[in-house]
Amino acid sequence: MHPATTRPPTGGLRAGRATRSRRGRFVPYVFIGPAGLLFLAFSLVPIVIAVLLSLRDSSTSIGDGEWIGGGNFVSMGSDPLIVTALRNTLVFTIGTVPTSMAIGLALAVALNRPLPGRGVFRALFFVPMVAAGVVVGVVMSWIFNGDYGVVNNLLEALGLGRSPWLTAPGWAMATLVIVVVWTRIGFCMVIYLGALQSVPAELKEAAAIDGASRWARFRTITWPLLRPTTSILTILNVVFSLQAFDVIYVMTGGGPGFSTTVLIQYVFRSAFIDARMGYAAALGLVLVAILLVFTLLRQRADRKAEEVL
């Protein structure tokens, strides 16, 4: 373990240095080694297997199933569920990402100035981040439960009647969006707060002296300076939304019907319920393609916006 202890007593500075540089070449590999091996075994190999698997008609393991080339990708074309899954993913992403970012930004701006109890507010808005997705899922299922849930009990007490929060197709998706926004607000707020603190105060003060209204100052100074943060947050939130599994799995399991089956839910279903591992791998690769295209487009849009500025 400790090279220092195995080193022979050196006869001088020069000799010591020579040994070190010869041995030194191996040192970085020793430090990077564990990460490299784990990367190989649990990232690189699975990705290669995913590609191979997507070309096979496999049910359970890599060895079985026939080589069907692009067959899995072809059968996606005639799978009505993939259209449903893609549409649900899109609705879910569009419903969650801008909403949580807008609320997070509003809270960050509100809490970036002196206010009584500011620290407490920040902590309270952040707390939902700490709860596991599964906990959020079961607690929200209970809160939005049709017969005994507190939301419906309250609505009925107010004379507004009960709503099928999780049991009617359109409602279930809306409820999931609300729940996921609830978990995401604190994260967006924290990231925006960090960015707001690097907006120079002098700029805003100068604009205020020039008579710019609070809104004008936000729109012309703060918002453009937040652009990189907004860009990163958009990408992160889209990735989160595409990977959102826990809450959906627990609250609706993709139902009622397939009304909340998003892409990751469908991959899980194909692989571990329908036992179509090959098809699931192909679906996963399609998702990566979507993510890559989205990130590239987003980055190009940002670059264009910077050129305009």
Next chain:
Amino acid sequence: MAVLETRGRSATPRARRRHRPRRWLLVAVLTALAVVMVFPLYWMVVSALTPGGQSQSGSFYLFPAEPSFDNYAQVFSTQPVWRWLGNSALITSLGTALSVVVSLMAGYALAKFRFLGRGLLYAAFLVTIMIPIQVTIVPSFLVVAKMGLVDSPWAVILPTLFDVVGIFIARQFMLGVPDALMEAARLDGAGEFQTFFRVVLPSCGPLVGVLVILGFMTRWNDFLWPLVVLQGNENLTVPVALSTLTNNPAFSSPWGAVMAIATVTVLPLLVVFLAFQRQFVQGIASTGIK
């Protein structure tokens, strides 16, 4: 980036007085929103303490009429809850410890050494951030199954040890560690590992804190991967077990039992959060500053 700590710029006293009514309106709005944000967690605790009769009713209430620990007693006596907690604790602590060491070492190599393939390796690492779990979940399961690890804690621990975000954060931090520090240690005759563990690491306190908290949170809350590789009821982690409880026929009022386990799941992280709020927020924030 001490998000929770920094103070906003104070306005002049006159401006502050002028804005006072609006400021209190803002505080009122924020308070209302805070109530909405915290309510689900409050309701989780209330429901866990509400005996079956009241919770399974259609009438509105905000407090349990007769709070009791019946739900806890019932679920702890019929389910291997301590086993679940033990599994989660083992997987979380061992996984976090090993993963933090791996990340620190890799970050050190990437930040402080020049070696063949460094750029390529680092780029390859970063690309995996883009690869969603959907793609690797099926093949990773096959790899773990080939190793004969299904249903063992190692099936959960091993594949999550490689943590790109952790390596990234570690590298960024290590770039700021002065080379002179390492040189001095080497001139004093310290070996490479001594230099790393005795000299470099002690100057990385905040980094280790962030990595530990992040690792602890993601592992404790992890769901999809343990769901896939764990099968026997007594081998489950708490979140996976929690997800199975809603349709467990063992309970007269499943919701009370479910909420009891939900509180048990959240409690450790809530304690960590309250104790290390600043590091927690910093950790979360640093994942966003890619």
